[in-house]
Amino acid sequence: MNSRQRNVKPLTHGTSGIDGLLRTDRKAPWRNYAHTLVRYENRHLPTGDIDGIPVEQAEQLLANLGVDARWISVVHACQGAIVPSEHLPLMPDAKPEYDRNLREWVQILHNRRMCAITWYPLCYNHAAAEKHPDWRQEFLVPPPEGNIHHEFACCINSPYGRAVKNFILESLQKYDLDGVYFDGSSLTPVWEKPFPVSCVCPHCREKFRDETGLETPTKLDWTSPEFRRWVQWRYDMFSAYWQELTDAIHAAVPEAAVIFNHYHRERIPWVGAVPLKSFGRNFLRGTEADSQPLRGMFYTRCMRAAGKEGTEVWMNINPHGHINTPAGPKHNVKPVLDFMLACAAAGGHAATGCGTPAIEWPTLQRLADALGPFRAYLDLPSVPHAALHVSQQTDTFVFGRNPGVTTDANWTDHYWASLVGWADAIAMAGRYCDVVYDDHLTLTKLKKFPLLIMPLAPALAKKQWNTVLQYVRTGGTLVTGPWFGVCDEWGEPRGEPLGGREIFPFGSEFPTFEELDSRKERGLREKTLPLDWNSRHLIRRAKMAKGEIIQLSLDVGTLFRHSSSPLVVSAVAELLETLPRPCAEPVSEELLLTGVFQKNRRTVAVHLQPCTSPWPSKKQPNTHQPIRGILLRWNGNKPKLARCATPTPGPGLPIRKRGKHWRIELPPLPPHGMVILIEQ
Ligand SMILES: [Zn+2]
Known part of the structure; x- marks a missing residue:
């Protein structure tokens, strides 16, 4: 697709075609964050420009590059609100024009058919902690020396919890935003180690006593049943708050997307109070890949198991820094490309963020091009194996x-x-x-x-x-x-x-x-x-x-x-x-990621993706060479038809019997992977 064609969104965007694109109300399909594909975080303050480019031009550029969802923000990092509200205090450096600029920014995004959501760090607000010291968290195990997060970690069981809810409801309506991403949704600050443990403020003590009849522990003591009960209560209490927020948002704005960053993964333990279980409803399950591209696959699977709604894993667009070239620093697109495709192979969505217009933005188009063919094969049920x-x-x-x-x-x-x-x-x-x-x-x-x-x-x-x-x-x-x-x-x-x-x-x-x-x-x-x-x-x-x-x-x-x-x-x-086999598996010397999904009652979609090895290897995927000679082993009854669905729909593929199973000869696997449909 050339750049001129790119200025026009494809008519098949989302599920609705031209009628949907002409709509601008909240029910317009392009405003549904769950269906978006290229999600880009760049939460610049609404000064009117992004890195010197007027917002209108910058967003036109991003739309042309294929971005269809944007994270902007009604707060500035953990500093506090950037727009006036009766619910939360304004951060000290907020400018009066931010309010108008933010409204215009959302309008600019909507005019380009981009979904616009706000970011909010759930438990962290400097201005709120300054103004209301009684909203601050108190610690059972204090943060390490020099840790700054405890200065603005607020407690959701204090009046802060209700203030956040009201502030977000107000923001979604006032600025016509399409949803909210709750980052910082970890009860205890988990960014500096060793980990502190919170919260034992008077509001939490009272709530724990009311709900369990027990007193809040005064020290870590895993041998004490009361202490273990408190640890479990933190999970239950914090996830109940997520649900309360979600329900309140949907009561006011039913179409709004709600996403939480699920802070319970490698190197983020129980202290965050985010349950490792299937819980809650009507919110999208987000998490982060911690700069490990392949982690997109496992964490997508973890999030799929946590709830029926869609999933999203986030990774910095440039996790390992720039490549220095004689012509200046260059974006190494491979890690983020590998990451997004790993999420897709597990059936889930990816988001990325940070990066500059000069270096990373031009490569967003490569992400959009690589992900585009897989849009119809995300969020499908897995074939259990x-x-x-x-x-x-x-x-x-x-x-x-x-x-x-x-x-x-x-x-x-x-x-x-x-x-x-x-x-x-x-x-x-x-x-x-x-x-x-x-x-x-x-x-x-x-x-x-x-x-x-x-x-x-x-x-x-x-x-x-x-x-x-x-x-x-x-x-x-x-x-x-x-x-x-x-x-x-x-x-x-x-x-x-x-x-x-x-x-x-x-x-x-x-x-x-x-x-x-x-x-x-x-x-x-x-x-x-x-x-x-x-x-x-x-x-x-x-x-x-x-x-x-x-x-x-x-x-x-x-x-x-x-x-x-x-x-x-x-x-x-x-x-x-030597163990039970899945219905479909690749036969190849190459490292390949596999996902097998039920497309409809009779059709299975097999997603194959080249995988970068963690050990030194001469061959690495996503260079530009298709991989030849891959067979797909089918362990079920003889398929009626096997054909490629991506990158473009193809003709029936040769199917041969081999012992008790079938072997399907695949065409060369493109660097960005493919989906094969098996009809039974
Ligand atoms: Zn508390």
């Missing part, structure tokens, strides 16, 4: 006890290292997996997945344990690591093991954190690789009625997270070869 268990119980009540969380800035997040390592190794082995949380451990849910991977699951309620074993007896396959079920759901060690040592021979007692830290160090040095699946010291396979339990004595995810060794990927691929 493998489920990776992500456990709040284990994360919080076992690994959360690590004293390093609140004392050591370099604390190792052992639990998420395992999860991330497993997710990445499975992805690089060409397989895909959905995520299940603790509350998904029901027989009805688990039966959808032939394969259940619970890498580290020391914290299990007896009922959950029984459910998992019943899942196996009825035909499921369980892969797990050491210490399976050695604690109860509150992380308390069990006196008596729940099962026989012949089924779970590895790890009868959860180790100390010193031991875990030294294992990590040792694991890096030791020659544990290559893994030998014939070793009874490494793996024990036990048939149980119609299913099978496979326990590993070492955690493969941790090994991959700390080694990035291709030998771990080979070992995982080798193990997966």
Whole structure:
């Protein structure tokens, strides 16, 4: 598409065609943030220009480059409101013209059919904390020396909580905004380590007492049931506030998009009070990739499991800095491109931000071009195959006890290292997996997945344990690591093991954190690789009625997270070869990300994406070379038709029988991946 054509939005934008584009009211489909594809954050103050370019020209440029959703803001970072409101104080440097400029800015975006949402850092407002000291959070574990966030961390249980709600409602209506992105939606400031723990202000104490009859703890004490109850209450209380905000926004502006940044991921533990579970309704699930492009895939899967609504993972447009060239600094588009495509391969949306008009903006067009073909294949239901268990119980009540969380800035997040390592190794082995949380451990849910991977699951309620074993007896396959079920759901060690040592021979007692830290160090040095699946010291396979339990004595995810060794990927691929297979899988020497989705009742959409390896490799994807010779293995009945859907719809592909399965010959895989439709 040339640049002249780009000035006109395609008539098929969204779901509505020309009628939808002519509309400008809130029901206009292009104003629905959930359906947008290229989401760009640049929250410049409404001074009338962006980096010296008048706003009108800058936004015209962004629209031409393919951006269809913009994050702007009614606040300036954590400084406070930039426009007058009776609900929240104005930040000191706010200018009177910001109010008019912001209205005009939204109008400019709407004139170009771009969706406009505001950013707001949920728990952080300097002007509010200054004016209302009683709105400030109080800490059970104080922030480290020099930490500044505690100076403006406000408590949502103080009158601040209602003030934010009213301020956002007012902003959405006054400026005709299409939604709100709640960043900073972590109860405790998580940006400086070691982590502090909040909030024990009088408002929180009173609420905790009213709701539980208990007094707020005065110190960290994981052996105390009251303390653990308080930790659980923080999750429940904070997520209830998210819902209250969402419902209030939708009561006033039903069409508004509400997105929260889900601050519970690698290196952000329980202190943020964001639950690791399926919770809430009517808001989009956002999170961040922490500058790791491949993380877009796993975190999209985590967010898909957290709720039925759409997902979004954010990454800085330039995570690893500029490339210096003789002609000056240049944008390295590859990491952000890899990231957005990894989100798409997991069926979710991506957002990016920061960057300058001079360096990063021109490459936005490449992102728009790469993502465009996948628009119709996002947000589809996954074809259930493998489920990776992500456990709040284990994360919080076992690994959360690590004293390093609140004392050591370099604390190792052992639990998420395992999860991330497993997710990445499975992805690089060409397989895909959905995520299940603790509350998904029901027989009805688990039966959808032939394969259940619970890498580290020391914290299990007896009922959950029984459910998992019943899942196996009825035909499921369980892969797990050491210490399976050695604690109860509150992380308390069990006196008596729940099962026989012949089924779970590895790890009868959860180790100390010193031991875990030294294992990590040792694991890096030791020659544990290559893994030998014939070793009874490494793996024990036990048939149980119609299913099978496979326990590993070492955690493969941790090994991959700390080694990035291709030998771990080979070992995982080798193990997966002996386990139930998904309906579709690529056959190739290349690293390929796979997503398999139900397009409609008869059609499965298989998303294949070249993947950049974490180890040095001569070949890297997204250069410009298509990958030849890829076969798609189809493990179901003979398909009626297999054809490419992207980058352009293609003719029927050759399908050949090979043993008990089918092999589909694919055309060369483009650098930005493809979707193949299999009709049955
Ligand atoms: Zn409080």
